[in-house]
Amino acid sequence: MEINATYNSLVAVGDSFTEGMSDLRPDGSYRGWADVLAGRLAARTPGFRYANLAVRGKLIGQIVEEQVALAAGMKADVVTLVGGLNDTLRPKVDMVRVKDLLTEAVEHLTPSCGQLVLMRSPGRNGPVLDRFRPRMEELFAHIDELAARHGALVVDLYGAPVLADPRMWDVDRLHLTADGHRRVAEAVWQTLGLAREHDWQEPLPATARPGWMTRRTADARFAREHLGPWIGRRLTGRSSGDGRPPKRPELLPYETRSEV
Template identity: 45%
Template sequence: MDELEKIRTYVAIGDSFTEGLNDPYPGEDDRFRGWADRLAEHLAEHSPGLRYANLAVRGKLVRQIVDDQVPRAVELRPDLVTFCAGGNDMIRPGADPDALAVVFDDAVRRLRATGSRVVVFTGFDTRGLRSGSRIRGKAATYNMHLRAIADRRGCAVVDLWSLRIFNDPRAWYEDRLHLSPEGHRRMALFVAGVIGVPVKDDWREPWPPLDPADWLTSRREDLHWARAYLLPWIGRRATGRSSGDGRGPKRPTPTEPRAPETAT
């Protein structure tokens, strides 16, 4: 049997990156698609009857993902798991990448014990982000741990740190934290390549030329970003709240992904 045909159940776990924010299904502004849904669609083309669950919830930390999502993933005994966690931890003061790696490693061990094929994600290089230099060192340390865990546990690695095609601002939503629909599309293609899923398009396709924004337009965009996204984020941190509070996963039960022709 073809290796892809052996993938009968796919489970995605993680935070907002995997939940797929800012990539709504056509005509459904409150229902997000994201790279994991798109990856499931690519998989379904080669594995008819594929069942897909997405347990990711925005705002979650590594420990929360491991406590809330990993047991459910283990229970489902999927053939494929994508596991991306740690971004929300890294942007918080006092995050300890060494301690987080221990928690992550134990979760991977439990997932692999079910016979699941596990795909691990490193984080993006924060060099281009505002205040990114402040967390770049610990993010790099955490990424080194993730690669070592993947080697030790026999996992594939999606190396986001080295992706330069995502340096283009059009890969990102206006909140400057989550991928845009085009970013999600390219990410799904990239992950498909890592796990050996044939796809028609190329995530490395050059971006069309981008007209540089003038100084005044850039400052207006900065002001909008600060009011719409930065200040609410600071408010949540100050009060101990999370964007994921009270939310459950969008696809808690494995079902067949939507057909690509109905979700372009």
């Protein structure tokens, strides 16, 4: 049953997860779950408008400073806010400050939009998640509290086993594949009370585990192409989003693309 079949506008706020990495289009741009969701909403609502303010690498403080007021001013029917996970992955983090900033964002956005949507972000199974799991779960518990206090919806991606499957993650081990983004879009769609189109939690088919050599080759490629550069940026205080503008900074009518 559809709770509300009509949404006229969507604003997405966040970091690389909402920007759409690593869901590449044929032209080299990123699509991502927010674009997929916008395309589906636009297909059913003439004149539907969409803005995506997300920029890769942003910490919650930067999201609050650079995106929240802009999003609030757009007065959209739906605003999605996903942030704070980049903070939890830093070697040192002040979780009290992270939670305070997230609270500030929610308190600013809630009265300005029709419906605020928060997320418990997905996490890939492996040693990285195990190391940072306590911080992530502290963040997610706070998200649940904020949602209950302010009437926001929460999409629980962290609790979905299929999104922890390593096959759902790109070679950088930080961002979902195109199928992962498609599933996230469906999860948000259903959370908004729209009729289910597919089972976003359906497990991937069982396959044999890759051999030792295949796994070591993948580990070496990951370290060379992704882990090393990521560590380098942390050591020099740089971010992959430095100087990069939002992918869709204005709330404008959304034209669907054929690959969406």
